[in-house]
Amino acid sequence: MLPDFQIPLPGPLIPQAPAELVMGLGKNEQKLYLLPSRNLVIVRMGNGAGSEVPIVFDRAFWPYLTPILPAISQSTAQITQAELIQISPNPIASGSQLHLPLTEGNYTCQWLSASGSLLKSEQHRSASTLQAPERAGLYFLKIIEPKSGKQYYSKVVVQ
Numbered sequence: 001m002l003p004d005f006q007i008p009l010p011g012p013l014i015p016q017a018p019a020e021l022v023m024g025l026g027k028n029e030q031k032l033y034l035l036p037s038r039n040l041v042i043v044r045m046g047n048g049a050g051s052e053v054p055i056v057f058d059r060a061f062w063p064y065l066t067p068i069l070p071a072i073s074q075s076t077a078q079i080t081q082a083e084l085i086q087i088s089p090n091p092i093a094s095g096s097q098l099h100l101p102l103t104e105g106n107y108t109c110q111w112l113s114a115s116g117s118l119l120k121s122e123q124h125r126s127a128s129t130l131q132a133p134e135r136a137g138l139y140f141l142k143i144i145e146p147k148s149g150k151q152y153y154s155k156v157v158v159q
Contacts, residue, residue: 016062018069029057038069083152087141091157094136097129098156105145112140132158 024032
């Protein structure tokens with residue numbers, strides 16, 4: 001169904017999109033697209049695309065997006081295959097020491113901002129400690145085992 005249109009339409013609203021697409025339509029052609037099998041969420045914000053019909057943008061958009069969906073799916077699969085680890089203490093006071101619950105070996109530890117920007121990267125050995133950032137905020141700790149390429153992630157709140 002379309003907004004302000006209470007009659008169900010037969011067939012797909014956007015034939016160019018994958019059949020599993022779940023879509024939310026908002027004001028000024030703002031969109032929310034969900035593709036569950038690909039772990040993909042797409043959000044369109046901003047001003048309207050200049051059409052009175054809310055699906056004109058969608059029918060033009062999906063032929064461009066569909067060819068790159070396999071590459072996007074591969075990227076999201078790599079993220080979901082990464083392991084989450086528990087860091088303690090969490091939340092932590094700024095500048096305090098975190099214990100790394102890792103087995104023997106060398107690791108690259110990266111502090112990422114909430115937006116994903118790399119803030120700091122350093123080398124560590126297992127069972128070592130890591131100093132938390134000085135500024136309060138939400139961070140992500142990415143730990144990479146160079147030998148195997150395995151990656152671990154943890155959300156860390158610094159107070």
